Amino acid sequence: MDPTTLLDFSKGGGLVTAIAQDDASSEILMVAHMNEEAFRQTLVRGEVVYWSRSRGRLWHKGEESGNVQKLKGVYVDCDGDVVLLRIEQVGGAACHTGRRSCFFRKLEAGRVEDVGVQVFDPEQVYKR
Amino acid sequence: MDPTTLLDFSKGGGLVTAIAQDDASSEILMVAHMNEEAFRQTLVRGEVVYWSRSRGRLWHKGEESGNVQKLKGVYVDCDGDVVLLRIEQVGGAACHTGRRSCFFRKLEAGRVEDVGVQVFDPEQVYKR
Numbered sequence: 001m002d003p004t005t006l007l008d009f010s011k012g013g014g015l016v017t018a019i020a021q022d023d024a025s026s027e028i029l030m031v032a033h034m035n036e037e038a039f040r041q042t043l044v045r046g047e048v049v050y051w052s053r054s055r056g057r058l059w060h061k062g063e064e065s066g067n068v069q070k071l072k073g074v075y076v077d078c079d080g081d082v083v084l085l086r087i088e089q090v091g092g093a094a095c096h097t098g099r100r101s102c103f104f105r106k107l108e109a110g111r112v113e114d115v116g117v118q119v120f121d122p123e124q125v126y127k128r
Numbered sequence: 129m130d131p132t133t134l135l136d137f138s139k140g141g142g143l144v145t146a147i148a149q150d151d152a153s154s155e156i157l158m159v160a161h162m163n164e165e166a167f168r169q170t171l172v173r174g175e176v177v178y179w180s181r182s183r184g185r186l187w188h189k190g191e192e193s194g195n196v197q198k199l200k201g202v203y204v205d206c207d208g209d210v211v212l213l214r215i216e217q218v219g220g221a222a223c224h225t226g227r228r229s230c231f232f233r234k235l236e237a238g239r240v241e242d243v244g245v246q247v248f249d250p251e252q253v254y255k256r
Contacts, residue, residue, distance in 0.1 A: 028149060073236075077159060
């Protein structure tokens with residue numbers, strides 16, 4: 001079976017939504033996108049490859065920082081436009097801000113609270 | 129603070145992605161979309177309201193089946209285009225197929241396996 005046939009890339013203009021969930025804690029770490037090639041490469045490599053909309057190219061997550069996402073499980077939703085990736089996040093942080101998860105802004109009683117766990121200093125890791 | 133200012137609706141043509149995660153088990157139950165009004169109504173009601181792209185209208189989840197999603201927590205990601213909803217799923221099933229989660233198709237070694245937990249018979253619930 002060609003696994004890309006499970007996905008419907010047409011609704012999202014060639015992209016599906018991809019959710020990275022920590023395989024150990026079930027914490028949602030980040031959400032990004034995949035085109036068909038990114039999905040194929042992810043399955044072949046066993047490490048997550050997204051499609052970067054801002055850069056307009058394939059994005060092997062961790063290619064700069066070394067903090068790759070090791071693939072532990074892949075699930076597809078009922079209508080085929082979302083992929084759920086169960087992963088192990090090397091380095092412990094998925095967010096470009098250096099926090100463990102991108103979902104560090106909690107809304108509570110009309111206020112926003114930063115509940116993020118800072119793992120690394122992005123200025124140290126992304127040396128450009 | 130107006131909580132809608134945390135979100136960037138412009139990137140998704142007026143919509144953000146919304147992930148519903150079970151507040152007790154951390155299982156990801158479904159992914160849908162919200163426009164600004166859906167997000168506002170969700171916060172006010174304390175029950176999840178999406179924007180249905182197929183129906184072109186607000187969709188108070190559970191309005192037909194009674195299986196509403198009670199809001200337990202709201203998180204916004206680093207770039208403001210995804211909302212994470214921690215919820216309690218009344219009735220135990222979020223998927224229109226009657227399964228607990230929409231992510232019931234597991235990809236493993238080139239094969240797809242249905243790992244879904246069937247909670248209700250959709251033909252009994254959606255009487256049209």
